[in-house]
Amino acid sequence: MTEMYDVAVIGLGPVGAALCNLLAQSGLRVVAFDAFDGPYSLPRATHLDGEALRILQNAGVSETLEPSLGIYTRMRFVNAQGDLLLDWPRSVEEGWQGWRDSNRFHQPALETALRENAQRHANLDLHLGQRVEDLSQDRDGVTILTRSPAQQSQTFRARYVVGCDGARSTVRAVMGVELQVLDKPEQWLVVDLIINGAAPALPEGTIQYCDPARPITYIEAVGARRRWEVMLIPGDDASRFAEPGHVWSLLAPWVSPGDAEIERAVVYTFNSAVAERWRRGRMLLAGDAAHQTPPFLGQGLCAGLRDAANLGWKLAWVVKGLADERLLDTYPSEMKPHVTAFIVEANRIGAIIQERDPEMARQRDEALRTGPQLLKSVRPSLGPGLTRSEIGPAASLSAQPRLKDGRRLDDLAPYGFILLCEPGFSAEAPPRTRDLWRQAGLTVVEGEGADWLESLGAKAVIIRPDRYILGVANDLVQLEAITSQIPLRLKDALCD
Numbered sequence: 001m002t003e004m005y006d007v008a009v010i011g012l013g014p015v016g017a018a019l020c021n022l023l024a025q026s027g028l029r030v031v032a033f034d035a036f037d038g039p040y041s042l043p044r045a046t047h048l049d050g051e052a053l054r055i056l057q058n059a060g061v062s063e064t065l066e067p068s069l070g071i072y073t074r075m076r077f078v079n080a081q082g083d084l085l086l087d088w089p090r091s092v093e094e095g096w097q098g099w100r101d102s103n104r105f106h107q108p109a110l111e112t113a114l115r116e117n118a119q120r121h122a123n124l125d126l127h128l129g130q131r132v133e134d135l136s137q138d139r140d141g142v143t144i145l146t147r148s149p150a151q152q153s154q155t156f157r158a159r160y161v162v163g164c165d166g167a168r169s170t171v172r173a174v175m176g177v178e179l180q181v182l183d184k185p186e187q188w189l190v191v192d193l194i195i196n197g198a199a200p201a202l203p204e205g206t207i208q209y210c211d212p213a214r215p216i217t218y219i220e221a222v223g224a225r226r227r228w229e230v231m232l233i234p235g236d237d238a239s240r241f242a243e244p245g246h247v248w249s250l251l252a253p254w255v256s257p258g259d260a261e262i263e264r265a266v267v268y269t270f271n272s273a274v275a276e277r278w279r280r281g282r283m284l285l286a287g288d289a290a291h292q293t294p295p296f297l298g299q300g301l302c303a304g305l306r307d308a309a310n311l312g313w314k315l316a317w318v319v320k321g322l323a324d325e326r327l328l329d330t331y332p333s334e335m336k337p338h339v340t341a342f343i344v345e346a347n348r349i350g351a352i353i354q355e356r357d358p359e360m361a362r363q364r365d366e367a368l369r370t371g372p373q374l375l376k377s378v379r380p381s382l383g384p385g386l387t388r389s390e391i392g393p394a395a396s397l398s399a400q401p402r403l404k405d406g407r408r409l410d411d412l413a414p415y416g417f418i419l420l421c422e423p424g425f426s427a428e429a430p431p432r433t434r435d436l437w438r439q440a441g442l443t444v445v446e447g448e449g450a451d452w453l454e455s456l457g458a459k460a461v462i463i464r465p466d467r468y469i470l471g472v473a474n475d476l477v478q479l480e481a482i483t484s485q486i487p488l489r490l491k492d493a494l495c496d
């Protein structure tokens with residue numbers, strides 16, 4: 001008889017691989033498939049924010065990844081004449097997430113680290129080189145049909161399926177879900193070079209060349225890698241745009257063939273879209289399968305990791321019978337508005353960079369040089385769901401303070417609920433509240449993070465496994481109230 005897995009993850013890109021780690025760490029029986037044997041070897045994402053690194057810390061891979069991270073210093077915007085329009089510096093110190101706010105990295109290194117860590121979990125079965133071709137769901141689970149390159153087909157069963165199978169998702173197609181387009185797609189050439197020692201000095205950080213004749217992005221990637229993204233304009237022949245001779249002519253102001261080797265030159269379509277539904281019964285979507293953003297904010301993969309963090313613990317709670325299945329509906333309701341805020345901001349920045357009308361570009365330059373600072377990192381709260389965002393800092397991202405012994409807060413309870421409070425505060429909580437904490441596997445941390453608690457104006461804060469704030473409290477009544485928001489189905493029985 002076919003084994004019934006708890007969750008099947010379709011696609012082992014960075015989002016699927018992160019989700020596998022989080023689910024396996026939560027104790028579920030997980031099966032995962034990828035159409036290819038190894039991770040995609042060419043870089044796509046080059047930027048990870050502090051929250052993304054915190055999620056990877058909770059998934060157990062940050063230590064492996066940390067030595068390969070680079071410092072992201074700034075993003076500058078210049079006009080066709082080379083005048084500085086905007087400077088967006090990033091702190092090079094550790095930030096409020098316990099990691100630098102902006103980091104450079106190599107996506108294949110991340111994917112390798114995630115897959116290697118996943119292989120350490122005995123409760124996770126990886127099937128590489130197996131393309132998922134079809135899925136069908138019934139009352140008890142989902143049947144998954146896979147095919148190997150040798151055309152051998154196999155059938156698997158799982159209670160839930162998560163499609164992490166990228167922008168052209170098969171799972172999304174089987175679910176019959178359409179993409180809601182948020183902005184016009186644009187074609188951009190993406191060129192990665194590996195620079196040799198003889199190359200001239202290249203700029204630091206990221207530069208947006210806002211030239212209406214030809215918008216270009218330059219990115220200082222990690223190690224010897226440098227990226228140029230070049231917008232295609234009417235009249236360009238997309239089929240020949242990535243040919244080496246043409247690529248070198250585009251990059252001539254910076255480098256010549258003797259300075260570097262082309263690792264990859266491909267024309268991408270930068271899409272802005274969100275899937276209309278993220279859940280249909282036992283099937284869910286995450287990562288690029290659920291949303292796509294142009295890369296101007298460096299947030300596509302970060303958003304996918306946030307999906308994995310939000311969904312993983314909810315699936316674990318439902319599978320273990322700790323929570324009602326309706327908890328899964330809070331995944332799209334919380335995350336769809338959240339990612340949409342990032343995509344809208346990426347489109348706003350993209351409109352500054354991609355302006356093609358010379359007169360509009362002139363007006364833009366004038367406004368940017370004289371007007372208010374327009375750039376800051378977006379930090380939306382979660383959409384409506386488990387946590388009521390209208391109450392104080394609830395539904396916003398929690399900080400991750402360093403502990404007195406130098407460790408990071410989450411290391412005390414990786415991917416678990418945390419109650420952080422003033423010394424002695426939790427001891428006064430009534431037994432039924434403590435019972436709920438025990439059921440939820442909540443870890444109490446006292447006498448740490450005093451500065452952050454003070455900035456919240458609170459004596460206590462409950463942090464969810466995905467690291468968003470469930471609620472804050474200043475007295476025992478409030479503490480009981482936020483504890484009651486933990487989505488335990490057993491709580492009615494416990495609160496006699």
Ligand SMILES: Cc1cc2nc3c(=O)[nH]c(=O)nc-3n(C[C@H](O)[C@H](O)[C@H](O)COP(=O)(O)OP(=O)(O)OC[C@H]3O[C@@H](n4cnc5c(N)ncnc54)[C@H](O)[C@@H]3O)c2cc1C
Nearest residue numbers: 011013014015035045046047132166287288298300301302
């Ligand atoms: C030029 C560029 C620059 C970018 N820069 C950034 C950045 O700086 N920061 C950032 O955060 N994001 C960035 N992104 C976005 C980021 O790369 C993506 O959001 C991220 O790779 C999405 O991860 P994913 O796991 O959802 O999908 P993918 O990486 O696409 O992985 C999907 C996986 O599913 C597998 N698969 C597909 N179909 C099937 C099937 N039927 N059966 C089995 N397996 C299947 C594939 O083989 C693949 O391994 C950039 C993207 C581009 C193109």
